[in-house]
Amino acid sequence: MGGGEPLDTYYSWIMERRGSGWGQPRAFGPHINAEGTYAGYPSISSTGDLYFFSDREGTVGADDIFVSRLLDGEYVAPENLGGSVNSEQDEVDPFIAPDGSYLVFSRRAKGSGNVDLFVSFREPSGTWTTARNLGEPVNSSASDYCPTVSPDGKYLFFASRRRLHGAYSPTPLTYEQKLSVLDSPGNGETDIYWVDASVIQRLRPVEPR
Secondary structure (H helix, E strand, O other), rough: OOOOOOOOOOOOEEEEEEEOEOOOOOOOOOOOOOOOOOOOEEEEEEOOOOEEEEEEOOOOOEEEEEEEEOOOOOEEOEEEOOOOOOOOEEEEEEEEOOOOEEEEEEEEEOOOOEEEEEEEOOOOOOEEOOOOOOOOOOOOOEEEEEEEEEOOOOEEEEEOOEEEEOOOOOOOOOOOHHHHOOOOOOOOOOOEEEEEEHHHOOOOOOOOO
């Protein structure tokens, strides 16, 4: 591990569980780690399909979300998830539900630099519903990104740069108090948050009766 020539991009790798340990890391094949591009934030469904974001040919914005199907043990050429998920903005950080029923991802608003979490649901036809913003309390005026759901499907975890402390204090702070604020959660740097995953399911479209 750690050998080889340095690369001017980053590739996605995989390690397989082997008994009580792990096998050797190996890079995904050339369809995923294509020359001149990258495959970021890989997420795999229970059927082995691989979701990731990339700036490769066929994108709508600078970064789009793609899926590569696992067929006969090999990953085939990736497919762009289309306009229901991708837009002229940047779509990154996909998390695919193990059963493939929904996709949570980050969308970066051009110009502002802020990032929000969105969700899209897979319809019986295999298409994706128009992505919806997860809204408050998940999203904030700061950047919210890197979603993942616990294996039991109960909790949504994500990173956020939100501030829990005001920019100013009504009373002067001592040097030690300022250091305490800067060194505590909610200081405007990245922290990890969680919410009940029902915030995802509440946005699932109601099927007509």
